[in-house]
Amino acid sequence: MFETAAAAGGTGGIWGAILPFVFMFVIFYFLLIRPQQKKQKQRKMMLNTLSKGDKIVTIGGLHGTIAEITDDIVVLRVNDVTKLTFDRASISHATGEKAPVLTK
16 A cells, blocks of 8 residues: 555656746746847848848948958958958848948
């Protein structure tokens, strides 16, 4: 009689020990993992939609206008003379403005 009660209590104890870990994983997923995935998706979409003439800011804080762009390289025009080359991944964000196209 005591053996069956102890066996039944042991099974409930395992579920009681596992349930808090499952609950914590669900909370971590919705509070940390899912928002991070959404940010990564938005950043990737922003990097893919960049084009010549967009004003951007690099991770280092440099402001410039895209003069040339390839799959992984971006050439920024900082002023009329200076052009700097960066990796596409070093772009922090676009300012949402289009620079006027200068023709010579």
